[in-house]
Amino acid sequence: MRRALNEELDAAKPRGLGEAAARLSARYRSSATDRPRSFIQSDEDALAYAAYRLPATYAGVAAALAAVQRISPGLLPSSVLDIGAGPGTAAWAAVETFPRLETVSLVEPDLRMAALGKRLAQYGPPPLRLARWEQSNIEELPTGPTADLVIAAYVLGEIDEGRRTEVLQKLISLAGRLLVLVEPGTPFGYSVILSARAQLLDAGRSVVAPCPHDDACPMAGSDWCHFSVRLPRSRIHRQLKAGSLSYEDEKFSYVAVAPEPPRRGYSRIVRHPTTRTAMIRLELCAPQGLRTEVVTKRDKAAFRDARDVRWGDEWPVIDFSKPRVDES
Ligand SMILES: C[S@@+](CC[C@H](N)C(=O)[O-])C[C@H]1O[C@@H](n2cnc3c(N)ncnc32)[C@H](O)[C@@H]1O
Secondary structure (H helix, E strand, O other), X not given: OHHHHHHHHHHHOOOOHHHHHHHXXXXXXXXXXXXXXXXXXOHHHHHHHHHHOHXXXXXXXXXXXXXXXXXXXXXXXXXXXXXXXXXXXXHHHHHHHOOOOOEEEEEOOOHHHHHHHHHHHOOOOHHHHOOEEEOOOHHHOOOOOOEEEEEEEOOHHHOOHHHHHHHHHHHHHHEEEEEEEEEEOOHHHHHHHHHHHXXXXXXXXXXXXXXXXXXXXXXXXXXXXXXXXEEEOOHHHHHHOOOOOOEEEEEEEEEEEEOOOOOOOEEEEOOXXXXXXXXXXXXXXXXXXXXXXXXXXXXXXXXXXXXXXXXOOEEEOXXXXXXXXXXX
């Protein structure tokens, strides 16, 4: 995907990318209600989105799909539908996570985004090169299962709040086996995921990831559930963000649901683990709610494991009624 993007940017030698990226950046900083309806006004805008956001949204989606795969390794979709595909971000993440995917479909109303996505896809594996693109809003799609895996990445929050319930109903009907929603890891993005999660549970779906349960989110009201993935910034991204860091941290919130509950038995690490010389502190969303576990060097195997885990990973479920480690 990075190679495809670099080739495209090198070939297009876009002028005005800096201004377009600045407009985009201002848009992302503006509150959801102040945002313009469409921010893609030109080919430069579409390229700026790809240069400025695509690697990060790709990383967020890929991290969410990786968690799904760890929880349900037997879930091997053979078809994916990427809704609000933009330049095809989620489809790229899906084909790279699920090598058995045979059929890729993408729905994107914006002509310029779709044109860019089609060009990028030509650098991808066969299912992407042969993908079916539809220029449409989700509201216009017929209902009924269309693909094993349906992904709406960074889309739901763009849709008016009053229409989200109906759009989500459509997404539920389209997803044969797995529906994945990803949003920015902001309080607003989380609020979109939180209400979607409630509607999905009401519709009889079970959470595959990130939650280790189908109960109410224990973070609601006091915090927001989000994760972070670090990615290197490309040369062009560094130019656009003059003189800034060589990496960025993409914060994202997500929920993946299926008709059947997955095999459970883990907690989710919901903060960066904090490491001291002889102990590692893990903040967990456990089946019983939010918990803290302090792993000390005395518990050699757990300490070894804890050194390798990251925010967003699973952690084996602990019987919290019998603390395994001395937290004093
Ligand atoms: C922020 S971009 C996300 C693009 C891509 N999914 C990603 O993660 O990089 C949101 C995309 O959703 C599309 N979109 C907005 N409203 C939509 C709708 N009602 N139905 C389908 N797509 C929509 C926009 O055209 C835009 O390309």
